[in-house]
Structure formats: C-alpha cells, structure tokens
Amino acid sequence: MRIQPVIMVILVALLVCTPLCCAAGTTDSTKAILVTYQYKDGKITTISSRVVYGYPPNNVGGTDIRVDLKGKNGAVLGSFGIDDPRILYHEEGADLQEEVVFTVLLPFSTDASSVSLYESRSGAVMATTDISSAISSFCASHPNDPQCGAAAKPTQAGIGYGIVLAAGAGATLLMRRRG
Amino acid sequence: MYPWGGYCLRARPVYILVGVLLAVIGLSFATMAQSQCPSTCSCLLPGDAKAKGYTSLCGGKQTLCGYDKSRNPMYCYQKPSPTATTKATTTPTTLPVTSCPSACSCLLPADAKAKGLTSLCGGKEILCGYDQYQNRKYCYQVPATATATPAPVLCPSSCSCMDAAGAKQAGYTTYCGNSQAICGYDQYQSPKYCFVIPTATTQGIGAVSTRTPGTLVTPAPPTLPVAAAPGRCTISGNIYRFFHDPHTLRIRVTNLDSGTDSMQDVTPVYSGDLVSHYSYLVLAGCNGNYRIEPVYEPYPGACRWTGTFAPARSSDVHLSGTSETGWDFTYVPEDSRVPDVSVVPNPATPEMDQDVRINIEAVDDSSIVFMAARYEMIFVDGTRRSVDWQELAVTPGIAYRPGDTPPQTGHFTITDDRLARIEVTARVCDSGGNERWGSGTVMFGSCSDRVQNRDELGIDCGGAYCPACRECAWCGEDIVPLLLNGNPDDKIDVVFIPDTSYGGNRDTFIDDVWDAIENGYYANDAISGNRNKFNFYYLDDEADVTAYPACGFTPPLGSCEAFQDATTFADSLAVLHTDNFRDWSSTKCGRRVFSSEPTSYRTFVHESGHSVFGLKDEYCCDSHYSQNNPNPNIWQNETACRNDALTEGWDPDDCDNFCPSGSGNCGAGFWDIDPNICIMTCSQSCDRCGAAGMCQYEQACLRRVNWVFSQFS
Numbered sequence: 001m002r003i004q005p006v007i008m009v010i011l012v013a014l015l016v017c018t019p020l021c022c023a024a025g026t027t028d029s030t031k032a033i034l035v036t037y038q039y040k041d042g043k044i045t046t047i048s049s050r051v052v053y054g055y056p057p058n059n060v061g062g063t064d065i066r067v068d069l070k071g072k073n074g075a076v077l078g079s080f081g082i083d084d085p086r087i088l089y090h091e092e093g094a095d096l097q098e099e100v101v102f103t104v105l106l107p108f109s110t111d112a113s114s115v116s117l118y119e120s121r122s123g124a125v126m127a128t129t130d131i132s133s134a135i136s137s138f139c140a141s142h143p144n145d146p147q148c149g150a151a152a153k154p155t156q157a158g159i160g161y162g163i164v165l166a167a168g169a170g171a172t173l174l175m176r177r178r179g
Numbered sequence: 180m181y182p183w184g185g186y187c188l189r190a191r192p193v194y195i196l197v198g199v200l201l202a203v204i205g206l207s208f209a210t211m212a213q214s215q216c217p218s219t220c221s222c223l224l225p226g227d228a229k230a231k232g233y234t235s236l237c238g239g240k241q242t243l244c245g246y247d248k249s250r251n252p253m254y255c256y257q258k259p260s261p262t263a264t265t266k267a268t269t270t271p272t273t274l275p276v277t278s279c280p281s282a283c284s285c286l287l288p289a290d291a292k293a294k295g296l297t298s299l300c301g302g303k304e305i306l307c308g309y310d311q312y313q314n315r316k317y318c319y320q321v322p323a324t325a326t327a328t329p330a331p332v333l334c335p336s337s338c339s340c341m342d343a344a345g346a347k348q349a350g351y352t353t354y355c356g357n358s359q360a361i362c363g364y365d366q367y368q369s370p371k372y373c374f375v376i377p378t379a380t381t382q383g384i385g386a387v388s389t390r391t392p393g394t395l396v397t398p399a400p401p402t403l404p405v406a407a408a409p410g411r412c413t414i415s416g417n418i419y420r421f422f423h424d425p426h427t428l429r430i431r432v433t434n435l436d437s438g439t440d441s442m443q444d445v446t447p448v449y450s451g452d453l454v455s456h457y458s459y460l461v462l463a464g465c466n467g468n469y470r471i472e473p474v475y476e477p478y479p480g481a482c483r484w485t486g487t488f489a490p491a492r493s494s495d496v497h498l499s500g501t502s503e504t505g506w507d508f509t510y511v512p513e514d515s516r517v518p519d520v521s522v523v524p525n526p527a528t529p530e531m532d533q534d535v536r537i538n539i540e541a542v543d544d545s546s547i548v549f550m551a552a553r554y555e556m557i558f559v560d561g562t563r564r565s566v567d568w569q570e571l572a573v574t575p576g577i578a579y580r581p582g583d584t585p586p587q588t589g590h591f592t593i594t595d596d597r598l599a600r601i602e603v604t605a606r607v608c609d610s611g612g613n614e615r616w617g618s619g620t621v622m623f624g625s626c627s628d629r630v631q632n633r634d635e636l637g638i639d640c641g642g643a644y645c646p647a648c649r650e651c652a653w654c655g656e657d658i659v660p661l662l663l664n665g666n667p668d669d670k671i672d673v674v675f676i677p678d679t680s681y682g683g684n685r686d687t688f689i690d691d692v693w694d695a696i697e698n699g700y701y702a703n704d705a706i707s708g709n710r711n712k713f714n715f716y717y718l719d720d721e722a723d724v725t726a727y728p729a730c731g732f733t734p735p736l737g738s739c740e741a742f743q744d745a746t747t748f749a750d751s752l753a754v755l756h757t758d759n760f761r762d763w764s765s766t767k768c769g770r771r772v773f774s775s776e777p778t779s780y781r782t783f784v785h786e787s788g789h790s791v792f793g794l795k796d797e798y799c800c801d802s803h804y805s806q807n808n809p810n811p812n813i814w815q816n817e818t819a820c821r822n823d824a825l826t827e828g829w830d831p832d833d834c835d836n837f838c839p840s841g842s843g844n845c846g847a848g849f850w851d852i853d854p855n856i857c858i859m860t861c862s863q864s865c866d867r868c869g870a871a872g873m874c875q876y877e878q879a880c881l882r883r884v885n886w887v888f889s890q891f892s
Contacts, residue, residue, distance in 0.1 A: 030653065030668075032747045036769055054747035055653050055667040060887050061750075061793030063807040081793065083771070084803065089764040089789060090727040093801030094844070103769025105747055107668075121805065 029145055031108035031138070032056035033069070035115050035129050039086055040099040044117060044127040047101065051138035056105040065126065066118040067104050071111040072132075078107060081120070110135065110147050220255040222453065228256040253453075279307045279318035291319040339374055346374045412465040414496050416506035418445055418457040418473055418488070423612055424481035428473060430459045435468040435495065442476070469496045473508050480568070482549060484612025486512040514611025518543035521586075522603045522619025528633075528644055530625040531559075532596040537621065539605040540576060540586035547573050547587040549608035559599045559632075598623045599632060629693045638662075654716065657736060657745045661692065661715040667748035669892055671791055673700075674749040675717040676735055678724050678756035678774075685719075691755055691777035692717055699780035703858070705876045705884050706784065712891040718745065724774045726760030732767040739768035746770065751790040753783065764789060781858060781874055788859050792887045794880055797851045797860040800843025810883040812859060813838075813849045820850040829878060830854075853877045 033056070035049040059067065059080035064087075067080040085102035088095040106115065112135060117126040139148035220237035221228075222244035228234075237255035244255050279285045283300035285307035291297070299305070300318035308316040341351060354360070355373035362373045414432070421428060425445055433440040445457035463469050473488045491507035519542045529535040537554070541547045550571045556564045571589025578585040593601055601621040608614050624632035626645035634642035639662070641648040651660040653667055664670055675695070677688040696715055701707045718735055725731035732754075734742040746752060752772045764773035764786050773786040788794035795813045796802035806815045814820035820834035833854045840848035853860065858874035876884045 034743060034747070034769075052744050052747060054655070054744065056747055057750045058668070058671065058890075060890055061789075061791050063793050064805060083789065083793065084805075085766040085771075087765075087803045088727075088730065089773075089786070089796075089802070090730075091761045091763075092727075093798075094796065094803040095728075096803060096844075097765075100766050101769060102766045103743060105743075120808070 029053065029147060030055050031145075031147070033106045033108055033112060033115070033131055033134065034103050035106070035131060035134075036101060036103045037117070037127060037129075038099070038101050046127060046129040049115075049129055049131045049134040051108060051134055056107050059105070063120055066120050067106065068116045068118070069106050069109065069112055070114045070116060071109070072113040077109050077112060080104075080106065108135075108147070220257055222253050223256050224253050228254070233257065279305065283318040284321050285316050286319050287316050291317070294319075296320065341374050342371045346372070351375065410465060411462050412498050412500075412502040413460055413504075414463055414469060414471060414498070414502065414506055415458065415460040415504045416471070416491075416508065417448070418459065419507065419509045421457060421473075421510040423484045423614070424478060425454075425457060426478035427476055427481045427484065428457065429476045430461060431470075431472045431474045432461045432463065433470040433472070434463070435470055442474075445473075463496075463498055465498055465500050465502075467498055469498065470494050471496060471506055471508075473510075480551075482608030482612045482614040484512070485514065485610070486510055486612070512611060512613075514545050514609060514613060516544045516609070516611070517613045518547060518607050518609045518615045520605055520607050520615045520617030522605055522617055522621075524601075524619070524621040528625070529621065529623050531598075531623050531628050531630070531632075533623070534592060534594045535601075535621060535623075536590055536592045537601070537603055538576075538588050538590045539571060539603075539607070539617070540588050541573075541607040541609075541615070542584050542586045543607075543609045543613075544584070545610040547607050548610050549573075550587075550589040550605065551607075552589070552591060552603060552605040554593075554601050554603040556593070556595055556598055557600050557602070558595075559597050559630075564595075593621075651716075653748055655745055657719050658716050659719050661689075661717060662696070663714050664711045665714070665892075667714060670714045671712055671750050671891060672714045672716065672748050673751045673753065673787070673791075674746055675715070676720075676722045676752060676754045676772075677717070678754050678758075679721045680757040681721065681755075683721070688755065689717065695753075695755070695775075695777055695780065695783055698778075699783035700787070702780060703784045703875060705881060705888075706787075709888045709891075712888055716749075722754050724754045724756055727763045730763045730765055732765075732772060734768045742768050743770065751787055753786070784858050784874070784876075788876070788880070788884075792876075792880075792884045794857075794859045794876075794883055797837055797853060797857055797880075799838045800845050802844060804838055804844060804846065804849045806849075807883070810879075810886045812853070812857065812879040812883055813851050815847065815849060817850050820852055823879075824852055827882065833878075852879050857881075 030053070031051050032054050033049065033051055036047040037044050038047055059082060062080075062082035064084040065082050067082060068076045069078045069080075071077050082104065084096075086097045086100050088097050104115065104117070106112075113132050114128055114130050116128045118124065119126055139145065142148055221233065223233060233256035235257040237257050244253055279300055283305075284291075284296065286294070286296065287310060296319040298320040300320050305318040306315055307318050310316065339346075339351065346352070351374035353375040355375050360373050361370045418428065425447060428445050430443040430445060431440055432443060441461070443459055443461045445459050447454045448456050448458050461469075461471070471490075471494055475484060477483065487510075488508040489511050491509070492505065496503050496506055521540045523538040523540050525536045525538060526533070537552070539550055539552055541550065550573045551568045552571055553568045554566050556566070558564075569591065571591065573587050573589050576586040576588040589605075600623060602618070603621065604616060604618045606614060606616040622633045622644075624630065624635075624644075626635075626639045629638060631638045633644055635645055636642055637648040639645055649660070649663040649665075651658070651663060654660055658674065661675075675688075675692045677685070681688045692715070700713070701710060706713070720735035722735045723731065723733035736742050736745055749770070752770055754772060754774045755777045756774060757777070759776060762774045762776070762779070762782060764771065766772075771790050773782075773790065775782040775786070793807050795804060795807050795811075797813060804813060804815075806813060806819065811823070814823065814834070817834055817836065821831035823829075824831040824834060829852055833852045834850045835852065835854075836848055837851050838845035838849040840846070842848075851857075851860075856874050857877040857880040859876075859880055860874075875881070
C-alpha cells in the first residue's frame with residue numbers, strides 16, 4: 001500500500017509531460033525545393049532542380065532578385081528576395097563576378113509548378129524553371145511522404161505518446177495489484 | 180517553459196518530486212513540540228521510520244522527541260503491530276542474562292525444585308542463563324548455613340565496600356589489605372568486601388571536572404565508574420526530556436549541612452545509537468542532607484536554554500548510611516517551539532561570477548538570539564574552500580505573505596568568482612534555547628553561460644532553471660545546434676563552419692564560435708535585443724577557404740550537394756579560420772558564404788547586414804550598389820533619400836552623396852542618411868567605430884534590420 005503515493009506521483013508526472021514528450025519528439029517532413037542556376041554574361045539559365053528534406057532559408061533580406069514560387073495555375077504561392085549572387089564582397093570593396101552558379105532554396109508545396117526570377121528594379125523576368133518534374137521525381141522515390149499522397153507516417157511523437165500510455169497503463173495495473 | 184523538459188520518461192523527475200513532497204512533510208514536522216515517546220512508540224527520524232515500516236505517528240500527532248547527532252528532528256512513531264501477514268520466525272528469542280548474587284545459585288526451575296530451593300533470589304525472576312536447550316535459568320536463594328554471619332568491618336579510607344561483582348565491573352581488583360574482609364551485605368545478603376580504590380577513579384565532593392570548549396559532541400561516558408570512598412555514598416538519577424547540548428547541563432550538589440557545593444557532568448544513556456536520556460552520579464557523605472539541582476552552564480557555540488526541572492521525588496536528598504538512586508528529573512522547557520531555518524540566496528540562481536547574498540531566515544514564536552553560518556565553496560575546477568562558523572547579526576525580516584510570522588534574518592555575501600556552488604549550513608538559537616540547523620545549496624550558472632552546469636540536460640537547456648532542451652529534428656547528422664530558440668522557419672539560422680586551419684580542434688573552434696556570438700552578434704545592440712530570434716549551429720566538418728582574390732572554397736561533407744542538403748535552412752553561413760587573410764563573402768556551392776577570423780567581431784555583424792538583413796554597403800566606391808527597397812539604407816538619388824527622411828522624421832539634410840556619380844561602381848551616384856556610423860559604412864577595420872567596441876546599425880540601417888526582425892517571432 002505504501003507504493004501507492006509514488007505511483008500516483010508517477011502517473012501525474014506522466015500526465016503532465018505527455019504533451020512535452022510529444023512536442024519534443026516531433027519530427028516533420030518539411031522539404032525544400034532547390035533550383036540551381038548559372039548566371040553568366042548577364043543571363044540566368046537553369047541547371048537543375050530537386051526536392052530534399054529540410055527547411056528552406058527565410059530569404060527575407062535579399063532584394064536584388066525577386067523569386068516567385070508559382071502554382072499550376074500560375075498563382076504566386078510565395079515571393080522571396082535574394083541578393084545578386086554575382087556580388088563578391090571583400091575587404092577592399094566588392095566585385096561583380098562574370099559567372100557564378102547559385103542555388104535558390106524555397107519551401108516545398110505540392111501545388112508548386114514553377115519558379116520565376118525577376119530583376120527587382122525593372123521587374124524583368126530573368127528565368128523561369130519548371131519544377132513539376134522535380135516534385136514528381138521526389139514523390140516517386142518517397143511514396144510514403146504524407147505530402148506525396150501517402151498516409152501519415154508514425155512519428156516519434158506517436159511513439160512517445162504510445163510509450164506514455166503504456167507506462168501509465170502499467171503503473172495503473174501495478175497500483176491495482178498492490179492495492 | 181516546460182518544467183521537466185524532454186526527459187519526462189526518466190525516473191529522475193519522479194524522485195525529485197517525491198523528494199520535494201518528503202521535504203514538505205519534513206518541514207511541517209518541525210513545528211512540533213519536544214517530548215519523549217510512550218513505550219508503544221519509538222523515537223525515529225522520518226526516513227528511518229519509513230524504512231522500518233513505522234507508518235503511523237504516535238497518537239496520530241507529530242511529536243518531537245529529540246534529535247540525532249546531525250540535529251535532525253525525530254518524532255514518535257507507533258511501533259507496528261504484528262499482522263497476519265508477518266512471517267513467523269523460528270529463531271528463539273534470547274534475552275540478556277545477569278549474574279546471580281553470591282548468595283544465590285543459577286538453576287533451572289526443575290533443578291531448583293529438586294534441590295529444595297523454592298525462593299527466587301530477591302523475590303524476583305532474575306534471568307541468569309540458559310541450558311543447552313535454551314531453557315531459562317533463574318537465580319534461586321541459597322539458604323543460609325549454620326555458620327554465623329561474620330560482623331562487618333569498616334573499610335579503611337583507601338578502600339571501598341563493594342560486592343564482588345560490582346568491584347569487578349568497576350575495575351577494583353585488589354582486596355583491601357589483601358584479605359576478604361566483609362564490610363557489609365547487599366539486599367540479597369551477599370557479602371561485600373573492602374576493595375582498594377584505584378586513584379584515578381575517585382572524584383570527591385567539591386571537585387569540578389575540567390572541560391574544554393569545543394565542538395558540539397556528546398560527551399563520552401567516563402571510562403571508569405565513580406565509586407564511593409569509605410564513608411562516602413552516592414546519589415544517582417536520570418534527566419529526562421532534555422534535548423539541548425549536554426555540555427550546557429551540569430548537576431549542582433549542595434551539602435545542606437556545610438553549605439558547600441560541587442558540579443557534576445551528566446552522562447548520556449544510549450538506546451541504540453540515540454541518546455535516550457542522561458544520568459548522573461554524585462558522591463556524598465553517607466549521612467547528611469544534600470540538594471540536587473540540574474543547572475545551565477554556558478558552553479561556547481551552544482544555545483542557552485531556559486526551562487525548569489521537575490523532580491520525580493524531591494530535590495533534597497537525606498542520606499542515612501546508604502547510597503540513593505532514582506533521584507530523577509524531567510526537563511520542562513519554557514519554549515518548546517523549535518525555529519524553522521532556511522537558506523535563501525539572493526539572487527536565487529546567481530549567474531557565474533555574480534555576487535550572491537546569502538540570507539539565513541529563521542521563523543519562530545520567540546526571538547532568535549543567536550545565528551551562525553558556515554559554508555563550503557566548490558569552484559568550477561573542482562577545488563573547495565571552507566569557511567568556518569561565523570556569527571551573523573540578526574535583524575527582523577519581512578513576512579512573505581500577510582499573516583505569516585516574519586522571519587528573523589542574518590546574511591553574508593559571497594563575491595568569489597568561478598564558483599559552481601556553495602553549500603551553506605546555518606544554525607540558530609531561539610530565546611528558549613531551542614537550536615535548529617538548516618542547510619542549502621546555491622547553484623551558480625545561467626541559461627546563457629554556454630556551460631552545461633547546475634542540473635541542465637544540455638548546454639543552457641533543460642533542468643529546473645532553463646528552458647526545455649529542443650530537439651533539432653532538422654539538424655541531421657552533420658549540424659550541431661549550439662543555441663536554439665525555435666524552428667528555422669521562424670528564426671534566423673546562422674551556421675558556423677570550421678576551416679581546415681583549426682586542424683580538427685573542435686573544442687577551440689566551438690569556443691571561438693561562442694566568442695563570436697558573444698562579442699560579435701550580441702555586442703550589437705539590435706541583434707542583442709532580438710537574440711531570441713536567432714538559432715546558432717555549427718557544421719561538424721571542415722571547409723577549406725583561401726584568401727581574396729582567389730576566394731577558394733572546398734566544401735565540407737565532400738561535395739556541394741551534401742553541403743547544400745545539410746544546410747538548407749541556413750540564412751547565414753560563416754567559415755571561421757585561424758590564419759590571417761583578406762576575407763570575402765561570395766556565392767559558394769550555390770550558397771552565400773563568408774569567411775572570417777574568429778575575433779573579427781565586426782565582420783560577423785557587417786556580413787550579416789548583407790546576408791540576413793539585405794543591407795548595402797555605405798562606403799565609396801568599389802562595392803555593389805542598388806537601392807534595396809523596401810526600407811532601403813541607400814538611395815539612388817537625393818530626392819528619394821530626402822523624401823524617405825521626411826517620412827521617417829529624420830533630418831533630410833543628413834542625406835549624403837557618399838558614392839558620387841562617376842566614382843567607381845557608383846553609377847549615377849548613391850545617397851545614405853546615417854550621420855554617425857552604421858556598421859555598413861565600414862567593417863572590421865572601421866576606425867570610426869573606435870579601437871574597441873562594436874559598430875551599430877544606425878537610423879536607416881536600423882530601420883531595415885528591425886523590418887526584417889519584425890518578420891520573426
């Protein structure tokens with residue numbers, strides 16, 4: 001009978017920290033779209049595009065080039081800014097490189113279809129890239145990804161919650177036996 | 180913040196919680212009065228009671244019955260009754276045996292009956308032994324023989340009249356005059372003889388034992404018992420319910436006939452490891468009138484108690500030829516409330532190297548007349564230094580809540596640096612002489628000292644003090660989080676990368692990173708004020724960078740693709756190198772990367788101005804210039820600058836054509852409006868910032884920085 005208070009404490013502790021375990025153990029399937037370009041002789045051409053797991057950068061501060069992520073119907077899903085990738089800052093000033101390969105990293109969306117780059121000052125289109133094949137290729141190789149149409153995978157959160165429930169059930173059984 | 184962080188499934192928090200509950204229970208016990216326990220109860224520490232299965236308090240009340248050697252309070256617990264579930268033991272119970280007086284024989288009852296011995300010695304069952312079958316044997320009176328009982332003789336002054344067993348127990352080994360001269364008979368009619376008194380064992384009336392003040396230890400019982408000299412007798416008794424320092428208690432014996440008096444120590448009587456009560460034994464003439472008085476005697480470091488002693492019989496003893504026993508006293512305290520003592524540091528959780536004031540708070544229903552503290556300092560390198568007892572001045576304190584008894588406080592201050600913790604012990608005396616000890620541990624550290632100290636589960640996270648440690652689900656195998664404030668989509672993520680110049684010395688690199696964060700980023704007011712909007716990490720592999728103009732960059736992780744995949748979330752990537760060369764910021768492996776020496780603190784803030792906040796340089800003339808709308812920090816013409824200034828309430832006359840038309844890369848010219856110094860005006864070699872210190876983001880720069888910050892929570 002003396003063990004009862006301890007078990008009660010354990011149960012309360014489990015109850016309190018259940019959401020914490022779940023919160024702490026959360027993993028997600030956040031993905032980023034990476035489009036790589038070559039900037040040469042004032043022209044930007046697409047080299048490749050792909051989708052990877054990971055958060056994209058915030059792309060907040062840059063202003064030289066506007067990057068629009070567009071949906072299948074042409075609607076802008078998100079607009080971002082990057083600095084001119086040709087700029088090479090150094091301790092004596094800055095140079096504008098003639099040729100540079102740069103990558104734009106954007107948030108993933110299943111509705112995304114293309115990425116367009118605009119010169120911010122003039123609004124001129126610098127490049128447009130069809131990314132639908134990159135998305136379909138990713139989903140083909142990750143059929144269980146929830147954003148590729150599959151059911152949600154069991155996450156660490158679910159596992160954590162299961163452990164908590166199991167522990168709680170075990171403690172209750174123990175308490176009954178002792179009691 | 181979550182109090183238990185992410186380790187809820189471990190057992191430790193449960194123990195902590197149980198410990199807290201026990202502590203609360205323990206504290207509530209402390210207010211109980213002192214008394215001795217009834218025979219059906221035992222005086223135990225709460226922990227011992229629990230361990231022994233004594234679950235019920237005696238009489239259902241918390242009755243203070245004494246203290247252990249560490250001055251922890253003890254209480255009366257009901258002895259558990261045997262239950263049906265108690266397993267019967269087969270071990271025979273063996274009771275202690277006593278030697279029979281010389282006029283008696285130790286026999287089995289059957290044997291005694293067979294010998295015709297029907298009278299128990301002294302009329303009582305005196306257990307004197309067991310036979311081979313564990314049957315008990317008792318002392319039976321042996322009938323007196325026909326031989327005439329010799330008349331007792333008077334022992335010489337150098338001898339004492341004692342029975343043989345008593346003499347042996349007292350260490351009196353030599354018969355007086357080497358002959359067994361009978362000097363009397365005890366209550367069993369056993370003869371007593373004259374034994375030579377060992378010189379060292381006598382302690383005559385008027386002799387006062389010499390005592391040396393010292394630590395609070397229970398006095399050891401005398402090595403040899405005091406025996407009555409010829410013509411002398413003894414008076415003995417017990418002192419009950421006296422829970423104060425026994426050094427402060429002495430027995431004054433006054434010869435009422437002569438008016439002379441003497442002082443005698445008390446001797447502790449143990450029950451197991453605990454003092455049950457005290458006893459005394461004083462010498463006196465066998466015929467006379469004496470007064471026995473337990474009295475207070477000052478003793479260094481011990482509380483002065485106030486109370487009286489209730490005699491079981493009387494304080495005055497009349498001796499008429501024999502010794503007297505059973506002259507007992509019971510202490511009656513004037514104040515039975517024991518003070519509560521707590522150690523309260525201020526601040527409660529001092530940061531590393533911060534001075535801390537240690538307050539000792541005592542709560543009692545009477546005044547606190549003495550307060551002292553000692554402490555041990557444990558430094559971060561593991562060394563220790565102790566400070567012995569020091570008396571503290573006691574002043575009235577303030578109650579935390581209306582209606583509470585205000586504490587009486589004393590304090591001292593610790594100013595030593597590099598402390599990990601301080602272990603403080605305090606003790607107080609109230610005006611009734613009740614003494615109580617308290618202790619506390621002061622833990623140094625903070626949730627931003629970059630050290631995993633106190634009870635932190637990670638660096639500056641977890642445990643009782645800091646925010647719960649965050650798991651970095653997005654970090655992958657190659658990114659190590661240093662300081663996380665949230666998910667990367669809501670924070671500015673800065674990733675540091677070691678250069679090969681570190682030679683794989685990751686500890687040095689990490690130290691340099693923290694140094695750059697502290698003296699670079701956090702030295703800038705705007706960033707420091709928004710430090711919760713940053714996440715800092717490092718990449719656990721080396722890049723190889725070379726100086727401008729080559730600006731070489733060999734990516735970590737073996738390829739640009741692996742480097743990109745590992746750092747997708749990074750808003751700023753900084754490569755630290757230990758060699759000194761001209762740094763750069765450029766697109767490498769598709770990402771904006773900058774190089775820096777670890778102590779080029781301004782470089783971090785300047786480069787973050789580009790990569791994080793989109794600021795343009797404000798120096799002429801060989802940078803790259805464009806008006807960075809919205810919230811620009813440079814304008815492509817004066818009108819735009821002046822209009823913006825008027826909108827913001829700045830002085831339009833501060834618009835400065837810092838990059839004149841036709842100069843370098845200035846094109847048609849550019850204007851700025853930061854009349855003092857913005858870090859974008861210069862970088863590490865920014866003389867106008869002064870030799871030391873950090874340049875700030877100013878006016879137009881600051882507006883844009885705050886605009887970017889406003890997009891993060």
